[in-house]
Amino acid sequence: MSEQFRVAVDIGGTFTDVVVYEETSGQFRTGKSPTTPDDLVRGVVDAMNAVVGDPDAVRSFVHGTTVGLNALLQRRGERVALLATRGVGDSYFIARGHRLDIFNIHHVRPAPLVAKPDKIEIGGRLDWQGAEVAPLDPADLEYAAAYIRQEGIRSVAIAFLFSYLDGRHEQAAADYLSAALPGVTITMSHEAAREWREYERTSTAVLSAYSGPTVRDYLSRLEKGLADEGISAPVRVMQSNGGIIGIAKARTQPLQTFFSGPVGGAAGGEVLAARTGRDNLICVDMGGTSFDMSLIVGGKPEILPHADMESFPALMSVVDIKTIGAGGGSVAYVEAGGLRVGPESAGAVPGPACYGRGGTQPTVTDANLLLGRIDPGAFLGGKMRLDVDAARSSMTALAGRLGLDPYALAEGIVDVINAKMAQAIRAITVERGIEPRDFSLVAFGGAGALHAAALAEALGIAEVVVPALPGAFSAWGMLQSPLRQDFTRSWFRKLDGLTPADLDEAFAPLEADAREALRTENVEAGAVEFRRQLDTRYAGQEHTITMALGKTDLATDFHEEYRRRYGHASPGAPLEVTTARLTLLADVDFPTVEASEAEEAPQRKLPTQTVIFGRREHETARVDRDELKVGERLTGPLIIDEPTSVTIVPPGWAVAVDGFHALILTKDAAR
């Protein structure tokens, strides 16, 4: 039988990563090619061709892209006209009157994605139960069509009050406009998000109308580019909700593509959890400027019902990823006589002092270099030589002002950034009533494995996992993610007295939508799951907890979950539900990957060098990762190099290579 490939390609800022799984041999392979911003599809095709020879051998193709997010970040989206309910259309611009920086009297809101003159108010009103109070005003629609035509606007968002209860006014307006304005894209808020809160729902529709054309255009070019290469396999796209979806559907929900890169990391965590039987993982991705964290709890990623997109809200499911400004480029400085590290980053230019691009402030990377933890000749697989002298002189200058020697400062910088990252992890776990000690830490990204053992130490975590291919972990995760689609409706009820029949009624329309979606996705044979959830709270509260409906009693589960998160509960207090959520999950039938058998490890005499740990010099061995054998076990201090990552095994730690080629770091019990 000839080769059969499953392919995942993830576009990053600098490189486009590809991971393929070859079904016959059961081998993963990776490739990398420079991202080509002028024509992203070319980079994707190049990356794939570097690994896959025969297009006919491609069985499936998954893609992660951030073109939509970039269009938003760079404000290069489509001009949008907004149709809103007469009298209250300014709600979108008032944006709930909210600001976060409460000590700033010069606060300036981010510019809205709709220019104010492009907001058109339309007569017609529904009440709080969805009943019509005033019919849609045809004269207003006529005016809107004329304005949109005259201005040459190509994308329209329609967001009327209470459309989450009844979309008929939005639908009627959309029908009228699509007849009057052929070729114009129309986004209805009740389709973008079937939930209450007009500002947030309008914002979701506007974001979609703003970035949709860019995303759709890119996906079409991608589809064509792949077809031109002779690929006939289904093309799917990684979504922010942690699952994948067919490219046709992705076109209709462009916002779901926004966070596909970072979410791939969480998806990788989910796969790792399933494969290795570790149910609870803290996944951390540390790069040059930012530190992303996500949790896998009970084998599943934590999903939030709402997303924040550059301070615009979007009502959609998204994997909960928290980010802080901490990375290799984080800058150390003195303020009021005290040491500070980050969140400012030296970025790529000027970059850390050791890059020799004009940076003079010491960074976390400079500190790691000076301590001997990064090999100046092995950075980026030897493609870029780091300047140790530059790192030392930047460190010496700052150390003098603090009365420290440069090596103590270097280790101090690493300690401070580690403490910040550890606190950020603590915050996301404590918020959910989770004890980090019960978790394993999964580290990836360029700098993750450099700091992981120290983070684990600070949090009392016993085990660190550095997966195979840590630089392409996102793509690896996408490759194995299930199809996922979320269906939502506002459904406001007292929980007491709800019958199974009521629930069936609540979920029936969602399940009909899900079945229809499943039909159009042409899923391979594989398990399909409809997961019912209800947003639940104590009557009178605002914040809800999204509770899975299972065999157990929802009220009991809720009180228990509430107690876990907040430390107290009020059993007996009345509960209410606000939103029904249905998640469609369809397995893509990924083959079982078997663990490799342990190999015989050679007798090693590894070269050593001096590295500072805990203010002391340690003779530390260094080894290339691809020399390590499955089942091999080594003790720290040890540094493991690979082209895109460095793993530190500190004194007192040991490392073993598991059957999936992951490095498993543990505190060395023997010591």
Added chain:
Amino acid sequence: MTVSDPITNEIIRNSFLAVAEEMNNGLVRSAFSPVIYESKDSAVAIIDARHRVLGQSSGIPLFLGNLEHCTKVTEEMFGRDAWQDGDIWIMNDSYISGTHPHDVTVYAPLFYQGDLAGFVASRAHWLDIGGKDPGVAMDSTEIQQEGLRIKPMKIVQGGAERTDVIELIVGNTRFPVSCTGDLRAQFVVAELGRRGLVELYDRYGREVVDTAAEVMFAQSEAQNREGIAKIPDGTYTAEGCLDSDGISGVPVRVEVVIEVAGDSMTIDVTGSDDAVRGPMNCGAVQTVSACRLGFKYLVNPDQPVNGGTFAALDVKVRPGSVLGAQEPSPCQFYFTPLGLLVDLIVKALSPVMPELAAAGHYGDGMILQFSGTDPRTGNRFIENEPHVGGWGGAPHNDGADGMIWAMSGAFKDMPIEVFETKFPATINEYAFRPDTGGAGKYRGGCGVVREYTMLLDDCDLSLWLDRSQTPAWGIEGGSAGAAPDLIINPGRDDERRIMKVNRTRLNRGDTVRLMTGGGGGYGDPAERDPDAVARDVAAGYVTPAAARTIYGYEA
């Protein structure tokens, strides 16, 4: 590890902030009252054994340094030995905490290895604390009418809840379920704070943590002294008037005299009017907080607050004045004079801090309160909302349009869909008010219109709107913003304009049209970029007529 290691100090400094942040998240997420979880009307702090703030977090900016005052006063009243491990205390006395009785402070001593090591505290605005009217009263004349008054007392003793005390408090609110929920959320916060601090002590040892705190205080103080030293020495003044206390109908004057000498600053508000009969007096402690907020706007606004932050700032308040309330002065709207006070501090210093200056903002919460029985459910309801308005222009930007006022921090307005679902009324209009932002090179932000129509009979409306006497002023040649206004039943025979009232009756079909004020303008309007004027006209923030007369703009 040496005791004054800068690395350890920095890690501990970050940890204090992280603990406070965790506490506040816990409070906001588990509270029952919308005023806590939506309006974020709450604050938390961890405090050292000498009543200095180690770290704090707050959804509203006003609680800058009065949680530690509660622990300090308690100790003055009962002695240091009153602190016992496992106890939690509660209080809401306006003359101690400086705010209104709805703000309930819950605090606990923290013991480490048998010694008093510090305190954890939280404050949250409860939905109802008794008093003569549901929610809040706009016409109280003595503190007892505003709610149950709780002086410092133990609510948990030796780890056991005092059910008698809880019953007493809960029995005095009209919403026992929500208030009990909020109280328990505050207990949780105390535990979160305690756990966080104990972990720090375990990790580094008490001595190292305490030393890090001293270093942190010294750094903050030095940094703020540096900031003050940059302001030229001198005396700077500003004054303005509040409309009325709601009872006597007479304007109330607030006066600020700021003295900068070297690296110290004194803010003297003793020249402000005497306490008033209506519920607009503020306790001295909260006046100090407001002065600290004004200071913070101008000096190191990005830095976290701790026990060293305000060491170089002295505040002078006159007991018996509107800003130094004494028993039995009512304090329900203590924040109204503070909105003006904070604006006046910025105004006084604007000439010598040109980069940080800003024109006045609309400056009041513009509070509407509806109460009655919902005919759809037969349930009693209270709806109490502040409203957004315009902010002042600044050296490099226009003032924000329709944003919540300074005292309400990170508040969000109530969505119309949520409002109409929960309450028997509709919102017909929610829109910017054109031409309400003061003209200037950078114009003031626009106020908004929010119009309600009642869908029930026998609805009580209470109003508390201020700043029509001293609307948001312009600076550097900019004009003042428009004053607020409110009309009941506009265009009908029974139309009336009214700014403050307690429980006026509305019936089905009655309409309340609120118009909030705009912000002041910055700089000469003649210098405004013509493109900006054109954009404002197209957007409807400025009418063509105003653009022509003020900016000489022809479309």
